[in-house]
Amino acid sequence: MDKDDFGLRHLSMLSDFYELTMANGYFENGMDGQTAYFDMFFRKVPDGGGFVIAAGLQQIVEYLQNLSFTEDDIDFLRSKAIFSESFLEYLRDFEFKCDVWAVPEGTPVFPYEPLITVNGPVIQAQFIETMLLLIINHQSLIATKTNRIVRAASGRAVVEFGSRRAHGSDASLYGARAAFIGGAAATSCTLADQKFGIPAAGTMAHSWVQLFDSELEAFKTYARIYPKSCVLLVDTYNVMKSGIPNAIKTANEELLPKGFRLKGIRIDSGDLSYLSKQARKALDDAGLSDCKIMVSSSLDEDIIRELILQDSPIDSFGVGERLITAKSDPVFGGVYKLCAVEKDGHLLPRIKVSNNVEKITNPGFKKVFRLYSNDSRKALADVITLFDEAIDASEPYEIFDPLFPWKKSTLENFHAKELLVRIFDKGRLVYELPSMDEIRTHAASMADTLWPELKRFENPHQYYVSLSRKLWNLKDSLIREHSQK
Amino acid sequence: MDKDDFGLRHLSMLSDFYELTMANGYFENGMDGQTAYFDMFFRKVPDGGGFVIAAGLQQIVEYLQNLSFTEDDIDFLRSKAIFSESFLEYLRDFEFKCDVWAVPEGTPVFPYEPLITVNGPVIQAQFIETMLLLIINHQSLIATKTNRIVRAASGRAVVEFGSRRAHGSDASLYGARAAFIGGAAATSCTLADQKFGIPAAGTMAHSWVQLFDSELEAFKTYARIYPKSCVLLVDTYNVMKSGIPNAIKTANEELLPKGFRLKGIRIDSGDLSYLSKQARKALDDAGLSDCKIMVSSSLDEDIIRELILQDSPIDSFGVGERLITAKSDPVFGGVYKLCAVEKDGHLLPRIKVSNNVEKITNPGFKKVFRLYSNDSRKALADVITLFDEAIDASEPYEIFDPLFPWKKSTLENFHAKELLVRIFDKGRLVYELPSMDEIRTHAASMADTLWPELKRFENPHQYYVSLSRKLWNLKDSLIREHSQK
Missing domain, CATH: 3.20.140.10 (nicotinate phosphoribosyltransferase)
Structure with missing residues (x-):
């Protein structure tokens, strides 16, 4: 228990x-x-x-x-x-x-x-x-809402990212618990991991990137500190002009521990279908076909179904406010x-x-x-x-x-x-x-x-x-x- | 503080x-x-x-x-x-x-x-x-949603009744707190009264009425125990055929403490505009013009505005699930x-x-x-x-x-x-x-x-x-x- x-x-x-x-x-x-x-x-x-x-x-x-x-x-x-x-x-x-x-x-x-x-x-x-x-x-x-979202994701992982929009702290903690029962793979809520063993997950905020003098420096610093779980948020400035090129540079950085592999990138804004395809191609071309693509940004079961229908090469979904409030109903x-x-x-x-x-x-x-x-x-x-x-x-x-x-x-x-x-x-x-x-x-x-x-x-x-x-x-x-x- | x-x-x-x-x-x-x-x-x-x-x-x-x-x-x-x-x-x-x-x-x-x-x-x-x-x-x-509802109620009291549909216990307690800031007059949540001094209010559940052999017996018992705050729920069986006549009988019951006045009735289902008008007339005809009419039943600012536009003689609104979840948004x-x-x-x-x-x-x-x-x-x-x-x-x-x-x-x-x-x-x-x-x-x-x-x-x-x-x-x-x- x-x-x-x-x-x-x-x-x-x-x-x-x-x-x-x-x-x-x-x-x-x-x-x-x-x-x-x-x-x-x-x-x-x-x-x-x-x-x-x-x-x-x-x-x-x-x-x-x-x-x-x-x-x-x-x-x-x-x-x-x-x-x-x-x-x-x-x-x-x-x-x-x-x-x-x-x-x-x-x-x-x-x-x-x-x-x-x-x-x-x-x-x-x-x-x-x-x-x-x-x-x-x-x-x-x-649990019911999450299960809809998980069904829409057809086998791709759904991570519950809703704490900040939950209706109070219980809605965050027990919402994460219910989401796990409904099929979410993980949660952003650390307390839900501590109390219920639901895996806590997360990447980085835009503020991490902004705090450094350059996006590349922000990425490399993160990769150095978290070489085994490095997922980079690539939309602080411009996904394809800045985020993805800098992520690829980071993946190829020689000063990182031997064997370092970039685990993933996250796109949190813009046209997720278009950007995921462009990003996938760029990552594949750079020999990073094992780098996963996570997306987030006001997702729900309808948007996820559309993204999948459009063959978006997305590996996992971070779903926040519309899950944790069951916005549609x-x-x-x-x-x-x-x-x-x-x-x-x-x-x-x-x-x-x-x-x-x-x-x-x-x-x-x-x-x-x-x-x-x-x-x-x-x-x-x-x-x-x-x-x-x-x-x-x-x-x-x-x-x-x-x-x-x-x-x-x-x-x-x-x-x-x-x-x-x-x-x-x-x-x-x-x-x-x-x-x-x-x-x-x-x-x-x-x-x-x-x-x-x-x-x-x-x-x-x-x-x-x-x-x-x-x-x-x-x-x-x-x-x-x-x-x- | x-x-x-x-x-x-x-x-x-x-x-x-x-x-x-x-x-x-x-x-x-x-x-x-x-x-x-x-x-x-x-x-x-x-x-x-x-x-x-x-x-x-x-x-x-x-x-x-x-x-x-x-x-x-x-x-x-x-x-x-x-x-x-x-x-x-x-x-x-x-x-x-x-x-x-x-x-x-x-x-x-x-x-x-x-x-x-x-x-x-x-x-x-x-x-x-x-x-x-x-x-x-x-x-x-x-607070913002409640204020919309309070504005719609144009001076009539809005009582927050949402605990049972809140997203967890904090959503109930702090939702009641926020509703009070937004202008609600009272809450159903006892804890919000104990912790924050927000007046807790309530009437009775249908189960109270069902538990007695007759509606009249249920009403009279309640009036005897709460002579100063007796608000009767009149829609368990039939508002105009049973609830209101029994409420009037209760108001006129001789065995109640001297000076007893029926404080109010609550209608929780049906056509609230039609029923409030019928109930008002029946109560007035029985000399109970000081008996207030409260309504509840999935209310929100839109329904309340409609009720008021139709001149429904309603004195207060119990607003639950659509307030406490901010359902519309x-x-x-x-x-x-x-x-x-x-x-x-x-x-x-x-x-x-x-x-x-x-x-x-x-x-x-x-x-x-x-x-x-x-x-x-x-x-x-x-x-x-x-x-x-x-x-x-x-x-x-x-x-x-x-x-x-x-x-x-x-x-x-x-x-x-x-x-x-x-x-x-x-x-x-x-x-x-x-x-x-x-x-x-x-x-x-x-x-x-x-x-x-x-x-x-x-x-x-x-x-x-x-x-x-x-x-x-x-x-x-x-x-x-x-x-x-």
């Missing part, structure tokens, strides 16, 4: 204020013993993509393990003069007691299926809403909804109805199965079921569109795997957090189970997320019940 | 890796004594707006005051096998020694003018680039550029040339004056000058467009104020950090000095940022020098 100090930061008060007023309200109303079930899910894949990559679970675990309230917190809340002393006492002795199920990080996930399910005392299960959403929404957004709309309560020992499903049918929630305590073809090993569909259900893979299984249930299909010759794993058992961590490398490998191997049609950028195939017949019937009866009110 | 613990977090390693490799390079090349000058500025106002509101200085101060390297940091860097032991020794004894000038938080600022100027040992002045940019870029983005492109070096006791200006004239930097150690009309007290123009210049307001002053210098104008009857203030003197803090309320008041009073034409949403007036004749001549000569190379 690559443990960072997220849990050691005291973030218990990073909660919407209404979580606290509701908690106090439940407490005051004698409902602190009430058990409630919540699902975290999303309704829309960012950028109209085919799938989302779940990320952020490790930080949620660390947050939950350290959830507590200090005397300062209690005093602050008391100063609001709306919280009862007995509630503040409850917070002072707070101990997290919920059950938590979650989809492991790196798993491709789809709209409407629970990524996290929490059950426990309603005060607790409700209170953690803000941080759960904030963490999953952020990291899943960046920066809101990941995960929500956290009540789905059941326990009353007198019975589990009572709850639904949120809406005139917008897509906003009607799936009631009850649920789980999710992913059905894989035994032949292709590809994922065929996900099925959301009630918690006491199983899927018998020895029989044909009918899936259907939950909104248009006459759209059906029958699956055969498949096997089913549960998607959510148990993370906390009544507040006790029962899940071994995987390492970053394990998460990244899991993400890559899970992505291999997706049909290529799901990975298209425009109008990808819509993956099937079905409900079990039993869950559909329950939902249908609750909707009818509410519409009769 | 509202001190938070930002400086106490150890974020020294949140730096682009190339800052460290360059620092080691300067050190190894015997340039650790070299003094360099850097400017932080931006080139484009987000969303095509007329101005940016500078924010984030307090966190920069706290970061710089606590900049140091632990043994863990040193060990980590050593493990990279590219840093010299003497450089690591330098880091171990690191002491921040730079001069820093900055624009106070809340000040409206414009493209190309320095918001921060740093000078000192090049290793230090370069190293802090990542955090300086990250903090200013983030908070200025959110989530990248604030502040940069940090070398502008001068000291050599043999002389200050040598440095320029970054580019085929794109807008990307050519302003050379030299500079300051910025804002010129105000003595009659209207409005800001007329900013002038960037070299550091040893003054502006004599007793004489007519000619300003011009730095890109098209034949576009000129002569100002008379004005007074000039310097925009940047000294924050650190050779690493010693010499600036008294204002309180959040002082910053917010400063922002509001500075905004009053801007012509209304600058505050338009579409095609605002372009504010004049001129160069002094001396600076323009210097820039021109450096460009000519470079183009002759």
